[in-house]
Amino acid sequence: MSSMKTKFLQSKDKALNFAVGAGIPAGTVLSGTAGGCTGVCGSCGGTCLGGLALAVYLGGRVIFKRHNKTVLQAEPSANK
Amino acid sequence: MKNTLPFTLKRTAGYLFGFALLYAPFELYRRFMEGVLALQPGFFPHAFCPRIPTAEIFTSGFFDLNSVMVWSTIVFWLLCLVFGPFFCGRLCIAGFFTETLSHIVPDKYKIEWEKYVPVAHIRYGMLLAYMLLPLWYGFYPCAYCNFYFFDSLVSVIFGAALDFTLPLLISGVLYMVLFGLFTKGGRGYCRFLCPQGAMQSFWFYISARLGIAARIKVDESACVKCGLCVKSCPMRAMSIKNGSVQSSTALCIKCGVCSHNCPRGAIHTGR
Ligand code: SF4
Ligand code: SF4
Ligand code: SF4
Numbered sequence: 001m002s003s004m005k006t007k008f009l010q011s012k013d014k015a016l017n018f019a020v021g022a023g024i025p026a027g028t029v030l031s032g033t034a035g036g037c038t039g040v041c042g043s044c045g046g047t048c049l050g051g052l053a054l055a056v057y058l059g060g061r062v063i064f065k066r067h068n069k070t071v072l073q074a075e076p077s078a079n080k
Numbered sequence: 081m082k083n084t085l086p087f088t089l090k091r092t093a094g095y096l097f098g099f100a101l102l103y104a105p106f107e108l109y110r111r112f113m114e115g116v117l118a119l120q121p122g123f124f125p126h127a128f129c130p131r132i133p134t135a136e137i138f139t140s141g142f143f144d145l146n147s148v149m150v151w152s153t154i155v156f157w158l159l160c161l162v163f164g165p166f167f168c169g170r171l172c173i174a175g176f177f178t179e180t181l182s183h184i185v186p187d188k189y190k191i192e193w194e195k196y197v198p199v200a201h202i203r204y205g206m207l208l209a210y211m212l213l214p215l216w217y218g219f220y221p222c223a224y225c226n227f228y229f230f231d232s233l234v235s236v237i238f239g240a241a242l243d244f245t246l247p248l249l250i251s252g253v254l255y256m257v258l259f260g261l262f263t264k265g266g267r268g269y270c271r272f273l274c275p276q277g278a279m280q281s282f283w284f285y286i287s288a289r290l291g292i293a294a295r296i297k298v299d300e301s302a303c304v305k306c307g308l309c310v311k312s313c314p315m316r317a318m319s320i321k322n323g324s325v326q327s328s329t330a331l332c333i334k335c336g337v338c339s340h341n342c343p344r345g346a347i348h349t350g351r
Contacts, residue, residue, distance in 0.1 A: 019205060
């Protein structure tokens with residue numbers, strides 16, 4: 001039962017992270033700047049938000065997992 | 081102690097060739113197209129940019145692109161189906177640059193993202209939305225593009241004036257600092273944010289399953305589970321799962337670093 005629960009939680013986490021990945025480009029829509037914007041030329045100043053949001057999300061995961069001591073240790077095993 | 085110099089030099093030479101092929105002031109690809117084949121590749125400064133065709137794949141925009149660009153991209157994808165992500169693994173200086181940069185920072189200060197998030201899921205979620213977005217909301221491919229950032233950096237080195245806009249600055253910080261210097265393997269941008277790399281890996285993932293492209297394989301009988309391959313993989317594609325060493329085709333770029341570092345010669349490519 002507990003292994004089923006773990007599997008469910010892992011799948012849920014993967015789906016959530018897939019959605020986070022999709023949110024990187026899709027999030028630019030919220031900034032209302034995707035149409036015609038090149039993001040790097042400075043003409044709109046909005047499409048970089050997706051990348052920034054990812055950085056914030058990843059930072060949050062690192063802090064949360066370290067705080068709750070739920071950091072994956074086993075894999076990749078040699079990366080300590 | 082293994083002599084890594086010849087391998088490193090060979091790798092570096094490949095990436096420098098890729099640099100000369102695509103980036104100003106050399107741009108051998110563009111010169112070849114224009115000078116020898118008398119074709120106009122278009123979309124400067126990137127004479128060859130598969131990010132744009134990737135973003136337009138589901139739209140009519142794909143076939144509105146410059147025909148050299150379309151054909152270059154189709155040939156490029158076919159090559160990825162046959163050989164895997166050869167551009168990432170052998171030619172792309174943008175990825176190799178941050179990989180090299182990451183050696184400056186000691187490992188203890190670098191983040192192993194796999195411990196916190198399933199990297200491949202973020203990578204392919206990003207790719208999917210990147211490809212679907214133009215269907216509804218328009219064009220997105222150059223947003224925080226590391227190629228553009230690297231191209232700008234090179235232009236500055238070769239004397240061009242550059243207006244460092246805020247988005248360009250953010251691209252640079254993400255690309256070089258967070259996902260380069262402070263990421264294990266130095267290829268955080270490649271793994272999270274590069275649609276160009278994700279697309280190549282997508283083709284590789286499919287073709288490896290179909291038995292077309294050769295993938296990284298480990299000879300279990302020779303492997304002593306020392307973990308050196310896992311530790312040295314710049315894409316963090318290698319892992320030890322249930323006591324056996326595996327390479328993930330969703331992330332592997334076939335750079336050969338793992339097999340070079342294996343003390344037992346247990347790693348090879350095969351179908
Ligand atoms: S993932 Fe992108 S930046 Fe990284 S090596 Fe591949 S093409 Fe280059
Ligand atoms: S480096 Fe070679 S021997 Fe060591 S774990 Fe990897 S495949 Fe096995
Ligand atoms: S598994 Fe080996 S070939 Fe693949 S990316 Fe890692 S080091 Fe390179």
